[in-house]
Amino acid sequence: MSNFGLLFKGEMVRLLKYKIIQISFAMTLIWLLVIFLIGSEQAATFVPIFIFTDAALMTVLLVGASLFYEKQENTLKTLMITPSGLMAIISSKVLSAIYLALQSTIIIALFSMILFDVEIRFFWLISFVVVIAFTHTAIGYTFSVFAKDFNELIAQVGMYMIFFAMPTLFYALGVFSEAFETVLMFSPTHSALLMINYAFEADVRGILLLIGTIYLMVAPIFLFKYIIIPKYPETAVKD
């Protein structure tokens, strides 16, 4: 991991050069505008959903797309023949994805607190967003190492949205009854929303929060250990 710092710095420089940070910031500004327009009464309901969308769903898409772009530029391959080591390479990419999620979370949270007095457990919000972004980075990478091309990646992300994210969003908006929540716990996005809701002082069942948190901490470790790390070199090297 000796080159981890240099690799992370390189990732951050590229996030700027490829204007990913700027685009992410622009997205955040759009969320802020929406929060401003919906007003203080609705803010407490919608702000967690916006943060969830950014930290979970946007992370999957962003990580998947950026890995594909780097594969196209063959830079994954050339990094593999440096003394950096696979763990340092992957960790630097994961950390930069977590940074992006934190950037928008912090801005949205501070804006909501200052403008609308939305109550936030800040420590838990930051901690949970780190876990959520880590999990969804793993999900994004898993899609990338299996996708043959960009279209297949988009299709996989689309399927994930339909089967995992949409039910959670419908549940959050009250479309599904509470009885449905146990089934939804299989979805990483639902656990993510539970964790964010807790950080916004919503009424969350303790046992579900615990299960969801453990689930999101264990699932990415499983994905990295058994899928991403073994398959990453093959993905990086493929012409």
Added chain:
Amino acid sequence: MEKVFEVKDLRFTYKKNRIEAVKGISFEVRKGEIFGLLGPSGAGKSTTQKILTKLFKDYHGEIMYLGKDLQSYSNDYYEELGVGFELPVHFSKLTGLENMKFFSQLYRNKNDIDDLLKKVGLYEDRNRMVAEYSKGMKMRLNFVRALLNNPKLLFLDEVTNGLDPKNARIIKDLIREFKEAGGTVFLSTHLMNDVEELCDRVAFIRGGEIVEISTPRELKIRYGKRELKVEYFDNGKTKEAIFELDGIGKNQAFLELINTHEIETMHSGETSLDDIFIEVTGEVGNV
């Protein structure tokens, strides 16, 4: 001569399609030589290179690097290695210089980036984004990338691909310079003129198997015809005659011909590497 690589019965099968891409090849690469691995697309050149650069690890057989099992080397192996890929390997939205600085800092050994950029004629364009570079410029930057850590061993894959003759000459001169400084080069290519100019020894690979291995000179003699073709003027017309090369100094017909006629050209029957490529691999190379 010290062996850099000693490869014995190397086999590799792609897991996905279960195709055996390398079928029990054996060869050695000696210190300070330029070793060419030649063959058509899909013959197993790139796979072999990826195994030797430790990008593919699930191989069978034995690979010794400087007398030690290649598997026993840590990532420090890459400190000694430079790899010039067939396709550009740069961040397109960074400048050429930014790319080189980023990769350079990942190594303990460092070469002079400005000097390398000057040598390949990219110094003036160092602050332009790589996305604005032509393919030839990107390939030259690939070569600089390969030399960033002052390697002892260079792996080059189709290194002059996409370069005009002037820039191809610059790269070939730099490869020779690298060799003269004691470096070892493993060159994969199907461009036979690169091989003629650069390689000390070559191996032809076909369908994952090495079908021929020797020096270019020995191969040209072995695959060529032991004959001499003479073109001469006779009664205002160009005619030709072919003589056996063995005992040519005592061949009366030959001696009479060169004494009595104006000779236009004289060629030995030595064949080209391109012809050998076609013969041993069954495919047409690019001269």
